Amino acid sequence: MPESNKAIKENPPINWAPTLIFSLTFLVAVTAVPVYGIMVGYDAVEWTVFTLMLAFCGLSITGGYHRLWSHRAYDANPVVRAFFAFWGACALQNTILIWCSGHRKHHRYVDDVDHDPYSINRGLWFAHIGWMLRNYKSGEVDLNNTQDLQRDNIVMFQHKYYVPLVVLSNVGVPLLLGYLNGNILGMLLLAGVLRLVISHHVTFFINSLCHAWGKQPYTNTNTTKDNFMLALFTYGEGYHNFHHYFQTDYRNGVRWWQFDPTKWMISCLSWLGLASNLKRVPSFKIQEAMLQMQFEKARKQLSLSRLPKPNVEALRQTLETEYQQFMDTMAEWKELRGQWVQQKRDAFEEKKQELQAKWQHATIRTRFKEMEYMLKMQRKRIQVFNLNFATVSAA
Ligand SMILES: [Zn+2]
Numbered sequence: 001m002p003e004s005n006k007a008i009k010e011n012p013p014i015n016w017a018p019t020l021i022f023s024l025t026f027l028v029a030v031t032a033v034p035v036y037g038i039m040v041g042y043d044a045v046e047w048t049v050f051t052l053m054l055a056f057c058g059l060s061i062t063g064g065y066h067r068l069w070s071h072r073a074y075d076a077n078p079v080v081r082a083f084f085a086f087w088g089a090c091a092l093q094n095t096i097l098i099w100c101s102g103h104r105k106h107h108r109y110v111d112d113v114d115h116d117p118y119s120i121n122r123g124l125w126f127a128h129i130g131w132m133l134r135n136y137k138s139g140e141v142d143l144n145n146t147q148d149l150q151r152d153n154i155v156m157f158q159h160k161y162y163v164p165l166v167v168l169s170n171v172g173v174p175l176l177l178g179y180l181n182g183n184i185l186g187m188l189l190l191a192g193v194l195r196l197v198i199s200h201h202v203t204f205f206i207n208s209l210c211h212a213w214g215k216q217p218y219t220n221t222n223t224t225k226d227n228f229m230l231a232l233f234t235y236g237e238g239y240h241n242f243h244h245y246f247q248t249d250y251r252n253g254v255r256w257w258q259f260d261p262t263k264w265m266i267s268c269l270s271w272l273g274l275a276s277n278l279k280r281v282p283s284f285k286i287q288e289a290m291l292q293m294q295f296e297k298a299r300k301q302l303s304l305s306r307l308p309k310p311n312v313e314a315l316r317q318t319l320e321t322e323y324q325q326f327m328d329t330m331a332e333w334k335e336l337r338g339q340w341v342q343q344k345r346d347a348f349e350e351k352k353q354e355l356q357a358k359w360q361h362a363t364i365r366t367r368f369k370e371m372e373y374m375l376k377m378q379r380k381r382i383q384v385f386n387l388n389f390a391t392v393s394a395a
């Protein structure tokens with residue numbers, strides 16, 4: 001890959017602050033933390049504070065930095081935003097503004113070695129942590145893509161007082177709680193250092209492993225992957241293939257059963273009236289993306305097939321008929337969507353027609369449901385087609 005070589009050859013100066021923080025905290029986490037645990041031990045209070053702080057930091061990054069601020073997937077009450085800003089500073093991953101600017105760039109230029117700040121095409125280590133250790137050109141901060149966030153007072157406050165907030169949350173909180181618990185060192189080691197190191201690497205996994213390991217149910221136009229195992233450790237961010245394709249959706253694990261604690265937290269905040277305007281991609285669009293991927297897979301299998309020519313031709317015919325039906329459904333959906341928007345506008349302008357509009361809305365909604373069902377059934381048929389095809393080819 002000549003392009004990535006070009007990028008790797010770049011040898012910019014070391015970024016000392018993160019390099020020292022990452023290495024020193026890691027060193028303490030693998031030496032002093034276990035040694036102290038064996039020699040003295042940690043009590044239940046220390047473990048509880050460790051767990052709570054780990055969850056607060058993690059969810060503030062995924063629910064706050066990521067889904068709220070980077071993607072505007074929902075709106076949150078100032079109390080919630082202040083919470084995310086404080087515990088986000090505690091996670092020590094830079095200010096909201098800088099983090100979101102880099103993340104928006106990552107989505108815009110995903111995988112590009114020159115513009116994606118943590119492109120996986122520069123290797124797993126680079127995407128995980130290497131990108132922060134030197135002042136790479138691709139990581140240059142340009143806050144122009146955060147104009148909307150600069151209107152948020154809480155974001156600006158955190159940006160201005162980032163260092164004091166970092167010290168207060170990372171040192172002040174464990175120090176105070178350790179003092180109250182009668183043991184400062186144990187609390188500092190567990191809730192201070194170990195919590196920070198775990199919190200760091202869990203987030204970094206999203207940039208490294210979620211671009212390297214897993215399935216691609218929604219798109220193969222980039223390296224992103226859906227991975228249930230990673231979702232377990234990353235507060236639900238493991239469904240990264242879905243997320244990159246539908247980045248404004250407040251959910252990453254879009255099915256109700258997919259493990260996404262960040263999504264559940266946002267839903268709970270909404271029930272409590274602390275979050276609003278939760279954005280969801282129409283489920284029809286999700287079905288469409290999955291079906292497109294399955295058609296692609298089926299076509300690929302057919303092209304590689306060693307079955308007799310007439311059989312392949314017959315299968316190709318079946319597939320193309322299905323695809324035509326898919327395209328027809330898509331066209332109808334688009335048209336109906338246009339009508340739906342128009343009617344909503346009309347109903348808003350002429351309140352008199354409210355009753356009639358309601359009735360029309362109900363009819364359109366029924367048709368939407370029918371079409372969604374059609375796609376779902378078609379997805380099942382293509383799935384069976386792919387499965388049968390694989391079995392026949394193997395025989
Ligand atoms: Zn994102």
Ligand SMILES: [Zn+2]
Pocket residue numbers: 106206207211224240244
């Ligand atoms: Zn990504």
